[in-house]
Amino acid sequence: MSTTTGDVEKGTRLHHDYPTNGSTVGAGTNVAPAPQFRPLGNPGPLGLSAFALTTFVLSLINVQARDVTVPNVVVGLALFYGGMVQFAAGMWEFAVGNTFGGTALSSYGGFWLAYAVILIPGFNIVNAYGGNAEELHTALAFFLFGWFIFTFLMLVAVLRHSVAFIFLFLTLDLAFLTLAIGEYVSSTASIKAGGIFGLLAAFTAWYCAIAQLLTKDNSYFTLPLVSLQKKAI
Numbered sequence: 001m002s003t004t005t006g007d008v009e010k011g012t013r014l015h016h017d018y019p020t021n022g023s024t025v026g027a028g029t030n031v032a033p034a035p036q037f038r039p040l041g042n043p044g045p046l047g048l049s050a051f052a053l054t055t056f057v058l059s060l061i062n063v064q065a066r067d068v069t070v071p072n073v074v075v076g077l078a079l080f081y082g083g084m085v086q087f088a089a090g091m092w093e094f095a096v097g098n099t100f101g102g103t104a105l106s107s108y109g110g111f112w113l114a115y116a117v118i119l120i121p122g123f124n125i126v127n128a129y130g131g132n133a134e135e136l137h138t139a140l141a142f143f144l145f146g147w148f149i150f151t152f153l154m155l156v157a158v159l160r161h162s163v164a165f166i167f168l169f170l171t172l173d174l175a176f177l178t179l180a181i182g183e184y185v186s187s188t189a190s191i192k193a194g195g196i197f198g199l200l201a202a203f204t205a206w207y208c209a210i211a212q213l214l215t216k217d218n219s220y221f222t223l224p225l226v227s228l229q230k231k232a233i
Contacts, residue, residue, distance in 0.1 A: 025093060025101035025165075025208075040096050045209040047089030047105035052205035054082025054112055055172075055198050062179070062195025075116050082112035104154050111147060118143075137183045144180035151176055163226035164208050172201040 025044040054077040061071050090106025117123050118140075129136040155169040175197035182190030211223040 025098065025104055040092065042212060043089040043092035043096070043105075044098075044101055045212045047086045047093070047101070047109075048205045048209035048212075050081045050086040050089065051105070051108055052202045052209065054078055054086075055205070056202035059175070059195045059198030059202060062198060063192050064195075072119055075119050078112040078116035078119075083109050083116060084113070085109075086112065100154075100157055107150065114143075134186075137186060141180045141184035144176050144183060148173060148176035148180055160228050162228055164204065164211065165225065166228075168201055168204040168208060171197045171204060175201055 058074045087109030090102050093101035118125050151173040158165045175194045179194035214222045
């Protein structure tokens with residue numbers, strides 16, 4: 001990870017410079033971090049990879065690949081990789097001073113944990129609707145609409161970061177929107193569309209992750225995120 005902090009004075013805020021490769025997730029103005037006794041690695045690729053794989057599997061089910069429609073196989077991923085691992089990566093983003101990355105990764109980690117809970121019978125969430133399928137799907141639509149709103153806010157926050165991250169949050173936002181509409185009006189076509197947008201978001205997240213892992217020190221080539229940040233003069 002490469003950051004530019006400048007001179008730290010009491011009460012000032014630090015702006016982190018996120019280069020094309022080796023950067024953490026997103027950008028933003030952050031409160032000055034506590035002094036570090038040793039440098040921390042970049043948690044961004046871990047969180048992005050956890051998000052990507054879990055989203056990839058669920059999105060394949062949403063598009064009904066190979067006629068698979070039951071989403072319960074994603075429970076393990078949603079609990080441990082997309083959930084706990086991504087949440088931990090978000091906390092580490094806060095530790096390295098990246099407020100946006102911490103907010104995004106830990107929030108989506110929470111999303112996957114919440115989604116897993118819905119699918120686990122022991123929590124009695126689905127059974128609480130007493131077989132009223134319409135009410136259940138409407139409630140799921142509310143759940144997804146909330147994440148659509150949150151993701152839209154994250155999209156606004158990366159408009160000056162890079163083309164890759166803009167595309168990631170745009171496709172993810174469209175995925176939440178179309179899935180919410182699909183649940184609300186019981187549209188299989190809309191849910192499949194959400195699966196397609198989810199697959200685009202998953203592959204983009206993987207791209208962003210590997211772009212940060214490939215550096216001139218460990219790779220023969222690098223991948224651009226196409227930064228939109230102004231270069232310091």
